[in-house]
Amino acid sequence: MSGTAVKWDEALSALAAERYPRLLGRAMLLCGDRASAEDLVQEALVSALRTRRSFESLNQAEQYVRRAIASRYVDSVRSESAARRRERALLDDSPVPDPAGAVGTALDLASGLRRLPPRERACVALRYLDGLSTRETADALSLSEGAVKRYLADGIAALNALLGTNDTADDPMTASVAPKGGAR
């Protein structure tokens, strides 16, 4: 394993050259607009690469960055929430629409996802795009497992209503590499 280790700066160069569209696409699913997604990917690269000096492989480095995209996205929402609390404003830039009113419209997944509140959006994305369990999602986003369960249930229910699907919030059987923790 040691012989295939990728140093963080090598990983950065390779990610920027080879994997950037995938990272940007992931971020666009969460943010909804390209400019915010580009900023998010940049923040995620910093967040992921400063945690380690080397990675087992480029794929592992990418996995760290993909997780960081979700966690930094939630962090940015938290910062916005903090600002709102300090200002005692009652703004909400991500209202949850009435799902019933949207049934039957030609919503695609990306549009439906953007109608979810940010934390539901991040939890659902990590569940479906990375196959994370409830606990892994809670760990990645610094949320309690109870909160993740609720966000998943609410988010999936809303998407079902919007898109006509019939999924449940059961944990997946498979789990991918987790950025935190020790030996596996």
Next chain:
Amino acid sequence: MSGLGDLFGEAEIRAVNSAGGSRLAAESLDEVRGRVRRTHARRAAFRTGLVAVAVVVLGVGTLYGVNRLGPAPAADGGGPTGAASDTPSPSPSASPSPSETGFAWPGFVGSLTTDPHVPDASVITRDVWASTGPGWALVSYRETWVKDGADDRGPQVIYLVSPAGDRYELVNVPGDTVSVLAWAAGSPTAAVSVQPDGDAPYFAMLDLVTGELTKRDGYAPYIWSLAFLDADGAPVWTGNDGTSAYVSIASDGSQSAYEIPAVAGAVDFATSPDGGFDCAPAAPFDETTVLLSCTFEDSAMPSGVMSVDASAGEKVNLYGMGEGDGMALNPTRAGSYVVARTAPELAECPSEYSVISADGAVPVPGSEAGSLGAISTPVPFGAVGNQLVWALSNECYSTPQPMVVVRSDLAAGTYSVLMPYPKDRPAGEEPMQSVTGVAVAQ
């Protein structure tokens, strides 16, 4: 009809295609590289402040090597509920006294590593070894740094440190980096996590006389996987996905799943239907009381801490449970007290380390602004009575790297520096890491 999984897959493909051909702009790449490099390195201002303070603190040279710092936190000895505590605060053995324990001499070579990248230390002696006891710490130390864009690292040394901050070199361990996890006073071996470069860590026992590593089956946590201290002051580690949620590691290397007691009913009892927040167990306090971290509806991170004894119908707000009350993260018990990372407002990175109680919050001795410098993530390594051994580290989230180890007497309001910030070094050499592990004898 497609399921959500299929739709997500299709949506991601569309999103990636729409981003096809995109490249991270050169200036953005340079900015990311610079920020990562700066984060790996240490902020110069932080270093300067810590070195200066460490010198002052060590220079005081009192018997216990401590400074009295302002009012003692929770001077009435109140625990998390503010009630009077009957828990005595054992005094650490400040100077070697061979008659106290008389541990057998395991045959240390008694050499000293001479290198600018290790702290000042003394040769271990029979008398010192015989006098070790609760509150003494085993510290694994290896400096890494960046110079001219390249990483480098120094020798790896295991130190025995008295509660007063007297350091004694036990053994020089070349090769892979080790993090001490658990150790018992007088034992010639310690449980460690070994981290080969670019590979997953493995669990081992380290011979403190020879430096030999013996690989063992078991979970090998990273240093930042330390979750909290148990009711006895011993560290509990976040488990990996294949084991339990929490793992205790004993000094003999035995491992066991850990479950926070008193969880049953605590969350439901703490969370009122219209309270606007969710709570989750964060750390134990005792067999009937649990510490909960609570997250408000409009925040993605926990901000409040409650102490709950569901069996007695008692819940106490310790920090951040009201509008504008700030936030507290990573609460843990230390002796009769509860300590946590705190910030007066919701913050990107809580930068205080406080003793929190129903009566308010006061700084953990040694953590006050200007005393040991800015704190990113304080890491508690162990407590003996009301003596808390913890470290200041240089990252807010993800992978905090301890750089200074402190023993704080939470009852007396005093502290001593066990491991100082790395010494000054040639210009352009920025330290990234120094302390790789701390094990406090119980």
